[in-house]
Amino acid sequence: MTSKHKATTVVSAGRDPKWTKGVVNPPVMRGSTVVFESVAQMKQATGNRANQTLFYGRRGTETTFAFADAMTQLEGGAGCAVYPCGTAAISGALLSFLKAGDHLLMVDTVYEPTRDFCDKMLANLGIETTYYDPMIGDNIESLLQANTKVVFTESPGSITMEVQDVPAIAEVAHRHGAIVMLDNTWGAGVLLDAFSLGVDISIQAATKYIVGHSDVMLGTAVATKEFWPQLRENSYLLGQCTSPDDLYLALRGLRTLNVRMQQHQENALKLANWLAERPEVDHVRHPAFASCPGHQVWQRDFSGSNGLFSFVLKQGHQQATTAMLDGMQHFKMGYSWGGYESLILAVYGIERLRTATQWQTNGPLIRLHVGLEHVDDLIADLEAGFERFN
Numbered sequence: 001m002t003s004k005h006k007a008t009t010v011v012s013a014g015r016d017p018k019w020t021k022g023v024v025n026p027p028v029m030r031g032s033t034v035v036f037e038s039v040a041q042m043k044q045a046t047g048n049r050a051n052q053t054l055f056y057g058r059r060g061t062e063t064t065f066a067f068a069d070a071m072t073q074l075e076g077g078a079g080c081a082v083y084p085c086g087t088a089a090i091s092g093a094l095l096s097f098l099k100a101g102d103h104l105l106m107v108d109t110v111y112e113p114t115r116d117f118c119d120k121m122l123a124n125l126g127i128e129t130t131y132y133d134p135m136i137g138d139n140i141e142s143l144l145q146a147n148t149k150v151v152f153t154e155s156p157g158s159i160t161m162e163v164q165d166v167p168a169i170a171e172v173a174h175r176h177g178a179i180v181m182l183d184n185t186w187g188a189g190v191l192l193d194a195f196s197l198g199v200d201i202s203i204q205a206a207t208k209y210i211v212g213h214s215d216v217m218l219g220t221a222v223a224t225k226e227f228w229p230q231l232r233e234n235s236y237l238l239g240q241c242t243s244p245d246d247l248y249l250a251l252r253g254l255r256t257l258n259v260r261m262q263q264h265q266e267n268a269l270k271l272a273n274w275l276a277e278r279p280e281v282d283h284v285r286h287p288a289f290a291s292c293p294g295h296q297v298w299q300r301d302f303s304g305s306n307g308l309f310s311f312v313l314k315q316g317h318q319q320a321t322t323a324m325l326d327g328m329q330h331f332k333m334g335y336s337w338g339g340y341e342s343l344i345l346a347v348y349g350i351e352r353l354r355t356a357t358q359w360q361t362n363g364p365l366i367r368l369h370v371g372l373e374h375v376d377d378l379i380a381d382l383e384a385g386f387e388r389f390n
């Protein structure tokens with residue numbers, strides 16, 4: 001059941017009666033061994049093991065098939081591979097399409113553990129990574145090599161929020177025979193139509209907005225028809241599988257994704273506008289703000305925004321920032337985002353994470369994930385924080 005309206009898709013997707021058996025939510029089907037009543041039945045299952053047929057736990061159960069269908073319908077691809085976390089989805093997708101001697105173009109603002117994977121593991125496998133400026137657009141052509149097989153994007157960057165011109169990058173990449181991957185965790189499949197922008201593999205840390213309740217680690221990669229068989233089979237070879245209990249919780253999260261995103265967006269925009277007026281704030285890095293790099297691309301490509309954005313302080317020694325962050329009532333410190341709760345993260349040392357661009361500010365960057373609490377309570381929390389800061 002598909003619709004052009006995301007509000008309908010998140011409610012209807014993945015509820016095929018062959019998985020739900022008539023109840024609204026697909027049952028949690030736990031299993032490793034699948035037993036067969038006849039040689040013929042075993043042969044049929046073995047022959048169809050790659051096509052949502054019960055074969056062995058590693059290929060998934062009907063709970064897996066329901067969730068994978070839901071993500072495939074949400075993102076508009078040909079199939080969805082599931083992974084134990086977002087990082088596994090990223091590394092699994094990269095390993096599915098790269099081999100020794102290949103070259104990878106990686107955005108300089110990429111999530112740090114993704115950078116680490118490239119620098120520590122891909123390098124040891126003989127795969128060369130070149131980092132590029134997120135704002136490069138079609139000038140990425142100057143970086144493409146004969147052996148460039150993948151161009152990896154993350155838009156917006158999950159710390160500094162630069163919005164990439166993915167269509168421009170994809171047009172060039174495809175002309176040179178390279179595959180385009182997008183870490184689409186911020187867009188979450190509802191704020192951006194990755195495949196209409198030329199993306200070939202849309203990856204998410206479903207840990208974040210898809211699950212939406214900070215209680216499951218999960219990754220997804222949805223591929224176009226051209227690349228789905230290779231992603232599916234190589235992810236299986238890597239042994240990537242997930243628990244049906246986690247997938248059930250992810251399906252449950254998916255059902256409220258659209259309404260949660262609307263409230264995250266509303267709260268975050270109110271907070272971002274409030275922060276923009278604070279004397280302590282140098283600038284706000286929210287894709288909906290003109291001060292955010294790539295703002296016009298966000299206006300063109302995205303249908304909205306969510307709870308994740310950052311702001312840079314004019315100045316601030318670490319002890320002042322620590323005083324601000326300690327004692328928050330609602331903005332708790334935690335390494336994640338996308339759940340219903342508000343989070344705050346002071347990010348230091350960004351300059352050492354950049355190899356293709358410069359990062360230079362007078363004060364620290366604070367990343368907020370704005371949750372579903374009443375916005376007045378969140379403003380009061382930050383106001384008290386600034387009193388401790390000053």
Ligand SMILES: Cc1ncc(COP(=O)(O)O)c(CNNC(=O)CNC(=O)c2ccccc2[N+](=O)[O-])c1O
Nearest residue numbers: 085086087111112113158183185205207218335336
């Ligand atoms: C855009 C994006 N893409 C993939 C992942 C990984 O997902 P996973 O946590 O399910 O593996 C994430 C995970 N997000 N987590 C955070 O932003 C919190 N910070 C970290 O996890 C972290 C960990 C180690 C070093 C640096 C960071 N960091 O974000 O800067 C992500 O933001």
